[in-house]
Amino acid sequence: MSGPARRVTIRDVAAHAGVSVATVSRALAGDYPVHPSTRRKVLRAVRELDYVPNAQARALSVASPGAVAIVIHSVDSPYYALIAQGVEEQAAAEGRLSLICTTGSDPERELAFVQTMREQRAEAVILVGGVVLDDDYRERMSRYAHGLAASGSRLVLCGRPPLGDGVPAFTVDFDNTGGARAITAHLLSAGHRRILYLGIRPGNSTSNTRVAGYRAALADHGVTAAPALEMCCHFDRRSGYVTMKRRLTEGPRDFTAVFAATDLIAAGAVKALREHGLRVPDDVSIVGYDDVPPAEDIGLTTVHLPHTELGRAAVRLALSGKDPLAEPPITLGTHTVVRCSVKPLGSGR
């Protein structure tokens, strides 16, 4: 064929049109007076050679909008996918490209990606998802924040706690404690007192805020929290299934309702309950958290989270030009969505 044809540059266009490169540049930019006949010649050459300007080269001389980067654990989870969707939409609306990186929860990959984003001169970097809250984390994030700020990029933390004063990062999060408290109250109002909590993840910030709401609601109703009712569980279907399965085979069935820390855990748990001949909600009530699309399939009562709005808010904030040091954390409200997975305790079938 025509071989690995060298890319066509502005010089080729200039030669083809019989003008200087400056004229080509100006004819295309359109902000400088170029004689109509010259412009036509240039445009014809552009068309004939199928010239496409090199965005990287342009970015060197002119300050062009950088990309918006989003870092998530995995796109294969409706929670992250919905947030990413919001980020993508808002970024596109503001004329930015969106870069995506999945880390598989590996801090190494997160670090590498943040570095790459500095090299790429990204305009905003959005880190999404719960984390283990230790000093190492805090230190790492502070380094990111200062580094990105020095490179002119904005850092936004979503679903992670703020880093405190003096660290240049925006924070946007859901009101997890409020949501968990409300839906636990919903179960309590239905008469449930022994509520199994599925989804303890030691140190994990998201887990912590949700379990805090659960405990607060119990306290509100004068119910003493039972550590035996709080079970460790990852935030996915399989863990929900496995954990509930084990509980049903090994532990006492001393609960009348289940609060799953995520809808996916709930989906897995429902499957395990059914396999044990237990009906939802007749034998066991269950609620979830997130209100991702699968919740509808199983008729799950859950807490609705404005996922895409979180993504959009993160982008808006990052591109707002506001000072990250002065901006308080944003908390997005949640609300309970009642479907048909909860039944008042003691009411006959």
Place this chain on the structure above:
Amino acid sequence: MSGPARRVTIRDVAAHAGVSVATVSRALAGDYPVHPSTRRKVLRAVRELDYVPNAQARALSVASPGAVAIVIHSVDSPYYALIAQGVEEQAAAEGRLSLICTTGSDPERELAFVQTMREQRAEAVILVGGVVLDDDYRERMSRYAHGLAASGSRLVLCGRPPLGDGVPAFTVDFDNTGGARAITAHLLSAGHRRILYLGIRPGNSTSNTRVAGYRAALADHGVTAAPALEMCCHFDRRSGYVTMKRRLTEGPRDFTAVFAATDLIAAGAVKALREHGLRVPDDVSIVGYDDVPPAEDIGLTTVHLPHTELGRAAVRLALSGKDPLAEPPITLGTHTVVRCSVKPLGSGR
């Protein structure tokens, strides 16, 4: 604070270390002999100034790997999300950044993004998702393909039919007709003869291949296809729900099984069936297509598609260095996953 500090360049580092820019560049690249003491000075300056090289500038002089771009209709759909996951993984494994664009099925946005990718010098552009197969489409894709090829980028079409000889594009797709044929045969073997097909989308390539498998299986078993049993429906939950609802209220209930063109349609349809007091699979059998995670929640018998493998294969192919003109389309096999949404016809409860 320190104000909008101008970005630190290699010149700043050179000045700080008291050497020339060439030396800094070489000390960092490491491929050219630099005196150890000089290198130390340079590295110290880099650390003190927190210098990060500009990837865009480097890309100008040295041929660096370009990004991998994926274009999907929406990330808020497990089908696309899983494919995107595969793309992301493989791109990361091969040291590429992945850019993502959602079009909301708007050809305008698709076009604009392809143009942007040419400007960005992306190494591969992966277009995913069914399309309306008219001459306009064919013409548009050919333009993309030639344009991208001229810019040194590879085009991969996923879930879209090949463009034919002479058009420089790779093609990777699922064996939809085979999968649809197999699962329809599964229903037929269970004794079902009147199978409602939910998911006709006139002109849409994905829809066409799936319905072709459905019809082929009917023909295999000597069952005449009934146009009244083939219903139009978009590929999402809501359409599945609405369409099934309407069928149940308006049309005759002259079917014993349902073949939903996607699992999400199936999820919506199941909800509508339940609301009409019909039990799955006792009163009506149903199968889906895709095997996305929600299928497990509703115990749906469906066709498994290797989504992430599709994404990975697309990236591998694009970066393989093979000639797109010589490469035949790749078809990935599928298999039926039996869960509990199908019951043999006539067997009592």
Place this chain on the structure above:
DNA sequence: GGTGGCGTAGTAACCGGTTACTCGACGAGT
């Protein structure tokens, strides 16, 4: 002692664009 080779570091051209500055041509004003 002159010469050649090696190890380092600097100079400057280049990547592909943008744009400040310069310059020639042409028409208007006096």
Place this chain on the structure above:
DNA sequence: ACTCGTCGAGTAACCGGTTACTACGCCACC
């Protein structure tokens, strides 16, 4: 006829890196 202003186009510097080429100092060797 001469000057001045304006229009349109070219020249060259610059963005931030990389790297071919050049230059310098030092040692070994004849």
